[in-house]
Amino acid sequence: MHKDHKEIGLLRDHLAKHQLKLTRQREQILNVFLRMEHITAEQMYRMLAKKDPHIGLATIYRTLNLFCEAGLAQARHFGTQTQYDNISHKGHHDHLICTDCGKIVEFENCDIERLQEEVARRNGFTIKTHKLELYGVCTNCRH
Amino acid sequence: MHKDHKEIGLLRDHLAKHQLKLTRQREQILNVFLRMEHITAEQMYRMLAKKDPHIGLATIYRTLNLFCEAGLAQARHFGTQTQYDNISHKGHHDHLICTDCGKIVEFENCDIERLQEEVARRNGFTIKTHKLELYGVCTNCRH
DNA sequence: TCACTATTGAGATGGTGAATCAATTTCATT
DNA sequence: AATGAAATTGATTCACCATCTCAATAGTGA
Known part of the structure; x- marks a missing residue:
């Protein structure tokens, strides 16, 4: 019983449950995916490029979307690309972003998380993940 | 002194501050932008299509990005397109998003906002705006 | 007004992700 | 193991959004 094969x-x-099939490609893509916190289709494609029988880019996209439907991944639009986040790795770091110099500070706040759960519960939601970004000006840029 | 021309x-x-110029196009785009809560470049283009000297799509994109840099707008990737949110209109509604059916519930929580301010202060930041999105499964989709 | 510089607009370009479809692979059933 | 229906693959094409290019134009400080 492997620890990372849940x-x-x-x-x-x-x-x-959906009459789909477990293929070599899906296994290989899953193996790479499980080791990453988040990945783009392009990155995944490059990481699998040296595999003996090539895996096509279309398959990468289809499979990552499949992971989303299966609840393993979550798509997040970041810049022009789509990041596929590994849900099991959710040591979710939230971000403070300086709109002037672009500096990014990561933080975590349990109280905020608790309140988020409360909001979700009141609305009948069960939270899987979240994204919190605070935009402002950092000390240096305030002059 | 107009109320909506702050x-x-x-x-x-x-x-x-950046040696840029105030052009007819920028004024017209701003006028439309201020009346919307959020808008896409494509929508903006269509709304300005009947203006006497045409405004090109490239200019729309450039100007909306300019608004982001000036702190008037905030870009948000939604589906395949980019929404430009009008910051002044947002009685910052945050979002609860169902990853199954796509349902979006808006909410507001003062306690969370207060904690955000606290986090920012501890890190030397002055917050201008924020983005909080909670992803999960809604009542209907939980079966 | 002048000169300098930023801006515009039409079209080309880039890049992501989805659609197509013939060939291949999986897997429940023999 | 062999079969065959159904799902999957991958090379390619396609659609779309957003940015880049560059000659022509317009704003601004002097």
């Missing part, structure tokens, strides 16, 4: 079970469940 | 001052400040 997710393949989740994937198998989803595949079985 | 933003043109902000824009002028930004332009002056």
Whole structure:
């Protein structure tokens, strides 16, 4: 029993439930995906480029979207590209972003998280992940 | 003194500070922008299409990005397009998003806002805006 | 007004992600 | 193991959004 192969079970469940099939490509893409916190289709493509039978870019996209449907991944539009976040890795760091110099500070705040859960519960939601970005001006840029 | 022309001052400040110019196009685009809560470049283009001297799509994109730099707007990738949110209109509604059906619920929570200010202060930041999105599953989709 | 510089607009370009479809692979059933 | 229906793959094409290019134009400080 491997410690990091809980997710393949989740994937198998989803595949079985939707009459989909477990292919070599899906396994290979999952193996790479599980080791990353987040990845783009392009990055994944490059990482798998040296595999013996090539994996096409279209398959990468399809499979990452499949992971989203199976609840393993979550798509996030970042700049022009789509980041596929690994849900199991969610040591979610939130961000403070300086709109002047672009400096980014990561933070984590349990109180905020608790309040988020509360808001979600009041609205009947079960939170899987979140994104919190604070935009402002840092000390240096305030002159 | 017009009540809705505070933003043109902000824009002028930004332009002056960066040696940029106030053009007819920028004024027209601002006028439309100020009346919308959020808008895409494509929408803006269509709304200005009947103006006497045409405004090119490239200019729309450039100007909306300028507004972001000036702190009047905030870009948000939604689906395949980019939404430009009018910051002055946002009685900052944050979002609860169902990853299954796409349902979006807006909410506001003063306690969270207060904690955000605190985090920012501890890091030497002065917050201008923020973006908070909670992703999860809504009641209907949980079966 | 002048001169300098930023801006504009039409079109070309780039880049992401999805659609197509013939060939291939999976897997439940023999 | 073999079969065959159904899903998957991958090379390519396609659609779309946003940015870049560059000659012509317009704003601004003197």
